[in-house]
Amino acid sequence: MDPDSQRNPDIPSSSQEPKAFTSGTESSSSACSAPIVASSRPKRPQRTHQVEGFTDTSQPDDPVFPELIQEKVNTSALSETKQPSVPAQHLQENKSFRPSAATRSHISTRAASLPQAPSHKPPVTHSTVYAQRALSVAGTSDTKPHTDDDFRVHIITWNVGSAMPPDDITSLLGLNAGGGNTDMYIIGLQEVNSMINKRLKDVLFTDQWSEVCMDTLSPFGYVLVTSQRMQGVLLLVFAKYYHLPFIRGIQTENTRTGLGGIWGNKGGVSARMTVFGHAVCFLNCHLPAHIENSEKRMEDFESILQQQFEGQAAMGVLDHDIVFWFGDLNFRIDDLEMHMVKAAIDNNKLSVLWDKDQLNMAKDTETVLEGFQEGPLKFPPTYKFDVGTNTYDTSGKKRKPAWTDRILWRMRPMAPANSASKRSSMSGLTSGTRVTQHFYRSHMEYTVSDHKPVSSIFTLQVDVPLVTLIVDDEWREVTDAVTKFKVAPNYSRSSWDWIGLYKVGFKHHKDYVGYTWAKQEESDYLRQEHHVSFTEEELPKEPGDYILGYYSNNMNSIVGVTEPFQIQLPSSVTSGLSPSDSSDFTSEDEVKKGSSSSSSRSATPTGQEGNVQKPHSASSSNAGSPVKSSISPEASVSGK
Numbered sequence: 001m002d003p004d005s006q007r008n009p010d011i012p013s014s015s016q017e018p019k020a021f022t023s024g025t026e027s028s029s030s031a032c033s034a035p036i037v038a039s040s041r042p043k044r045p046q047r048t049h050q051v052e053g054f055t056d057t058s059q060p061d062d063p064v065f066p067e068l069i070q071e072k073v074n075t076s077a078l079s080e081t082k083q084p085s086v087p088a089q090h091l092q093e094n095k096s097f098r099p100s101a102a103t104r105s106h107i108s109t110r111a112a113s114l115p116q117a118p119s120h121k122p123p124v125t126h127s128t129v130y131a132q133r134a135l136s137v138a139g140t141s142d143t144k145p146h147t148d149d150d151f152r153v154h155i156i157t158w159n160v161g162s163a164m165p166p167d168d169i170t171s172l173l174g175l176n177a178g179g180g181n182t183d184m185y186i187i188g189l190q191e192v193n194s195m196i197n198k199r200l201k202d203v204l205f206t207d208q209w210s211e212v213c214m215d216t217l218s219p220f221g222y223v224l225v226t227s228q229r230m231q232g233v234l235l236l237v238f239a240k241y242y243h244l245p246f247i248r249g250i251q252t253e254n255t256r257t258g259l260g261g262i263w264g265n266k267g268g269v270s271a272r273m274t275v276f277g278h279a280v281c282f283l284n285c286h287l288p289a290h291i292e293n294s295e296k297r298m299e300d301f302e303s304i305l306q307q308q309f310e311g312q313a314a315m316g317v318l319d320h321d322i323v324f325w326f327g328d329l330n331f332r333i334d335d336l337e338m339h340m341v342k343a344a345i346d347n348n349k350l351s352v353l354w355d356k357d358q359l360n361m362a363k364d365t366e367t368v369l370e371g372f373q374e375g376p377l378k379f380p381p382t383y384k385f386d387v388g389t390n391t392y393d394t395s396g397k398k399r400k401p402a403w404t405d406r407i408l409w410r411m412r413p414m415a416p417a418n419s420a421s422k423r424s425s426m427s428g429l430t431s432g433t434r435v436t437q438h439f440y441r442s443h444m445e446y447t448v449s450d451h452k453p454v455s456s457i458f459t460l461q462v463d464v465p466l467v468t469l470i471v472d473d474e475w476r477e478v479t480d481a482v483t484k485f486k487v488a489p490n491y492s493r494s495s496w497d498w499i500g501l502y503k504v505g506f507k508h509h510k511d512y513v514g515y516t517w518a519k520q521e522e523s524d525y526l527r528q529e530h531h532v533s534f535t536e537e538e539l540p541k542e543p544g545d546y547i548l549g550y551y552s553n554n555m556n557s558i559v560g561v562t563e564p565f566q567i568q569l570p571s572s573v574t575s576g577l578s579p580s581d582s583s584d585f586t587s588e589d590e591v592k593k594g595s596s597s598s599s600s601r602s603a604t605p606t607g608q609e610g611n612v613q614k615p616h617s618a619s620s621s622n623a624g625s626p627v628k629s630s631i632s633p634e635a636s637v638s639g640k
């Protein structure tokens with residue numbers, strides 16, 4: 001019988017599917033960077049004006065020119081802040097955005113070929129960094145709960161109007177109080193001075209905007225991960241330095257849409273990467289100006305979306321698990337006269353303007369905008385101001401105020417379960433990912449440009465693993481060979497679940513070198529945490545890096561893993577025991593030993609509840625290397 005086909009008939013097959021979160025999708029087949037000049041783009045049916053999936057953004061209630069929001073320093077939180085003297089394991093980032101985050105608390109410090117999070121935060125000389133992490137989101141009226149498990153992404157967009165950077169951007173970055181709790185900063189600028197002589201200087205040296213951002217962020221432990229510039233459109237991606245090993249596959253692209261696609265004064269620059277295994281794309285756009293160009297803006301956006309990232313992770317913008325789209329999108333407020341717009345702003349009636357915002361209107365009709373979400377526009381229009389003031393345009397142009405500067409996001413939709421497309425196999429990718437917007441605001445205090453900057457903080461989370469295994473980072477004695485495990489409340493256990501011991505570099509979940517049943521006594525049912533141990537016979541003779549994997553009998557897959565840890569037992573233990581030395585087996589087990597060859601891949605121990613007493617455990621200590629189970633859990637089950 002094929003053990004892999006032995007699903008528990010009581011469990012519907014859909015619920016037996018593991019929810020894996022890995023990165024990478026098939027490349028879209030769309031043509032590379034061919035501008036779309038679609039005169040009539042597909043429209044989609046009208047829907048109610050509502051922000052899909054938006055949970056909350058907590059901006060102060062429609063203040064007109066709000067005063068700088070007072071930083072709320074939570075003193076009780078402060079008293080609990082993490083100081084650098086706290087042991088390393090308590091300082092470890094434990095973000096659920098990372099795979100198996102909860103399993104990381106055991107602090108494996110082993111270097112091994114499997115990806116692992118930093119075992120501890122390296123010493124930080126900036127003494128306030130840890131204190132700051134416990135504060136509420138800086139400079140905001142954030143009311144969303146967020147924990148250390150969140151991966152925090154702070155996005156800023158600003159049309160800087162060819163201005164020099166201001167001396168101090170700490171409040172823009174939320175660093176003046178409570179800073180340092182963000183994991184990544186994404187800064188999208190437009191109209192960075194790109195005069196020829198300035199560009200030449202910027203090629204030789206770093207441009208001043210990049211410089212000021214780096215200077216401001218580096219004391220807080222942020223480093224520039226990547227940047228992309230297309231004339232005045234600049235995208236900067238920063239991350240905490242200890243995330244660098246987990247930010248991979250970085251690629252950048254740009255699309256010119258100015259002058260029919262040959263000039264880069266308008267267009268989009270993007271950076272894609274996997275962040276802890278999740279494919280994320282950041283897209284900074286400067287779309288055409290002027291009220292009458294709404295349709296052109298959509299066309300250009302569609303053209304920019306044709307960007308294809310080359311290489312192994314060849315994919316388009318919308319193939320990413322999460323896309324953040326921001327910039328001077330240049331949409332304006334239709335219909336309403338200038339005085340009505342200004343009255344709405346002055347009287348704090350911004351909602352009057354929402355329905356006339358061209359982007360909001362386009363969201364209802366444009367297919368290409370489907371899935372893009374945006375928080376409510378509770379800040380006043382960020383364009384157009386007299387430079388150096390908070391006064392809307394008094395020049396001869398008399399531009400109507402507009403929310404030109406925007407930040408949106410999009411989760412990759414799940415393919416229908418029965419879809420035959422290539423992506424259907426990845427349909428679960430984003431099912432457990434959650435993006436929460438914590439605030440969406442403007443920054444009125446910056447006056448160097450005719451636009452105000454806009455920023456937003458997001459937290460990214462994925463489901464925690466169904467089973468969390470906790471193990472010490474070294475097994476030097478047989479008595480160390482213990483693991484604790486916790487199961488998620490929604491996890492359906494089977495008494496035939498087992499925990500396999502794998503040598504790092506294993507190729508298949510059946511390549512365990514030893515295993516033990518994930519026992520659960522009757523009296524255990526309400527316990528959160530369980531203990532199991534490996535006996536001497538189950539331990540490998542070969543020292544090296546190993547991991548434990550929890551195999552779910554119901555789901556036919558591994559649903560929890562540890563990071564690599566080291567096994568190095570004393571020679572007295574590893575001197576060799578013949579299989580017959582194991583006294584753990586019933587005579588029936590002994591009879592069945594022959595069914596599992598030590599040289600072949602072990603059969604999946606998919607135990608159907610049979611009429612044979614399960615062994616407590618099975619021996620893996622057979623002669624030869626790599627050590628294979630001399631008897632698999634499967635072999636111990638009647639009828640196999």
Ligand SMILES: O=P(O)(O)O[C@H]1[C@H](O)[C@@H](OP(=O)(O)O)[C@H](OP(=O)(O)O)[C@@H](OP(=O)(O)O)[C@H]1O
Pocket residue numbers: 159265266288289290328330384397399450451
């Ligand atoms: O000519 P391109 O390269 O498209 O650049 C445009 C023009 O400079 C616009 O000036 P004008 O109105 O004189 O044509 C300006 O509009 P405003 O002067 O209204 O700001 C736009 O600013 P943004 O709207 O910030 O993009 C800017 O993007």
